[in-house]
Amino acid sequence: MIRASILGGSGYGGGELLRLLLGHPEVDVAQVSSRRLVGKPVGRAHPNLRGHTSLRFSDPGDLEPCDILFLALPHGQASAGWDGIEGLAPRIIDLSADFRLQDPERYEPHYGSHPRPDVVGRFTYGLAEIDREAVRRATHVATGGCNATVTLLGLLPFFAAGLADPNLTVVDVKVGSSEGGAEPNPGSHHPVRSGIVRPYAATGHRHTAEIESVLSRYGPPVRVHMSVSAVDMVRGAAALSHVFLIEPMKAKEVWAVLRDHWDGHPFVRIVAERAGTHRLPEPRLLAGTNFCDVGFELDPFSNRLVVASAIDNLVKGSAGQAVQAMNLMMGWEETAGLGFVGLFPA
Numbered sequence: 154m155i156r157a158s159i160l161g162g163s164g165y166g167g168g169e170l171l172r173l174l175l176g177h178p179e180v181d182v183a184q185v186s187s188r189r190l191v192g193k194p195v196g197r198a199h200p201n202l203r204g205h206t207s208l209r210f211s212d213p214g215d216l217e218p219c220d221i222l223f224l225a226l227p228h229g230q231a232s233a234g235w236d237g238i239e240g241l242a243p244r245i246i247d248l249s250a251d252f253r254l255q256d257p258e259r260y261e262p263h264y265g266s267h268p269r270p271d272v273v274g275r276f277t278y279g280l281a282e283i284d285r286e287a288v289r290r291a292t293h294v295a296t297g298g299c300n301a302t303v304t305l306l307g308l309l310p311f312f313a314a315g316l317a318d319p320n321l322t323v324v325d326v327k328v329g330s331s332e333g334g335a336e337p338n339p340g341s342h343h344p345v346r347s348g349i350v351r352p353y354a355a356t357g358h359r360h361t362a363e364i365e366s367v368l369s370r371y372g373p374p375v376r377v378h379m380s381v382s383a384v385d386m387v388r389g390a391a392a393l394s395h396v397f398l399i400e401p402m403k404a405k406e407v408w409a410v411l412r413d414h415w416d417g418h419p420f421v422r423i424v425a426e427r428a429g430t431h432r433l434p435e436p437r438l439l440a441g442t443n444f445c446d447v448g449f450e451l452d453p454f455s456n457r458l459v460v461a462s463a464i465d466n467l468v469k470g471s472a473g474q475a476v477q478a479m480n481l482m483m484g485w486e487e488t489a490g491l492g493f494v495g496l497f498p499a
């Protein structure tokens with residue numbers, strides 16, 4: 154068994170990490186931090202874990218050395234506290250955007266100048282489906298953003314195979330309220346957020362840089378035109394990506410591209426139903442699971458391929474992706490601790 158700790162364990166990402174790590178066959182959870190809830194049982198922040206563990210929150214300054222440390226802090230805090238963090242564990246997995254983008258030209262337009270450019274190069278991008286071998290070799294991993302993850306897992310096969318127009322991909326993502334974290338703000342207040350379909354980033358979403366950076370590895374530079382809306386759900390991110398095919402394709406050829414690309418990837422499921430209520434991916438079915446479901450429809454009147462993909466933002470979009478990366482880094486089964494298949498109806 155290895156000893157794992159979580160810095161930032163009272164938030165939504167930290168809570169999901171804790172749930173998954175407590176059920177992991179190879180992991181003992183050593184410490185979980187919160188500044189506000191020092192000494193309180195972890196069930197105070199995560200009522201689903203009541204009676205499941207006797208762990209109490211530790212002050213962040215009291216974290217002791219462990220085998221692997223998860224960082225579930227707001228953007229900027231991992232960089233700001235790095236000098237106190239780095240000696241705590243030989244392996245570190247960060248859920249934030251601090252160390253995801255290696256190229257300052259992609260980072261700066263969205264986040265400003267990087268406070269710790271000296272640290273960025275030590276981190277490997279943690280979405281295992283992009284480069285599993287790199288994650289296996291890594292000691293420091295930055296997991297992908299939730300909207301980037303759901304988009305990339307839909308788009309990747311078509312860009313890797315050179316089938317899509319690199320300048321004209323339009324991505325429309327809908328997200329649930331838990332993406333904003335546990336800290337309330339005026340926009341998350343129930344009377345304001347309930348029932349909404351609110352475009353909160355019609356242009357300029359930060360994850361665009363991450364998506365373009367990954368897709369551009371496979372050929373010419375890729376431009377993605379992304380809009381993100383907040384909708385009335387708690388968990389989930391769903392992307393409709395409008396891909397413009399360079400050459401027309403038949404449906405069975407599109408299936409073959411998806412099948413060939415995702416063969417051997419245990420957490421990407423191709424949704425193949427031709428009819429019925431659930432013929433395209435739907436995030437509600439994925440709540441609590443580490444799956445990304447991917448499906449598509451071809452527009453019969455143009456060369457537009459609509460790729461639909463969905464995840465649970467807190468699992469495949471953050472904590473589950475982090476546990477998957479840990480499994481690879483440690484040489485364990487990639488699926489260890491991630492076996493939950495979801496609920497229906499949920």
Ligand SMILES: NC(=O)c1ccc[n+]([C@@H]2O[C@H](COP(=O)([O-])OP(=O)(O)OC[C@H]3O[C@@H](n4cnc5c(N)ncnc54)[C@H](OP(=O)(O)O)[C@@H]3O)[C@@H](O)[C@H]2O)c1
Binds near residue numbers: 186228250331333336
């Ligand atoms: N929510 C999502 O769907 C999602 C998906 C992918 C990635 N992420 C990323 O994951 C990270 C965590 O997100 P989240 O949604 O879990 O946020 P959150 O719910 O707001 O939780 C943040 C955690 O960090 C702690 N914290 C805040 N400032 C701190 C500081 N200066 N020092 C030590 N601890 C501090 C908070 O606890 P105390 O205040 O009690 O100390 C809390 O435990 C973010 O960077 C986010 O962008 C989130």
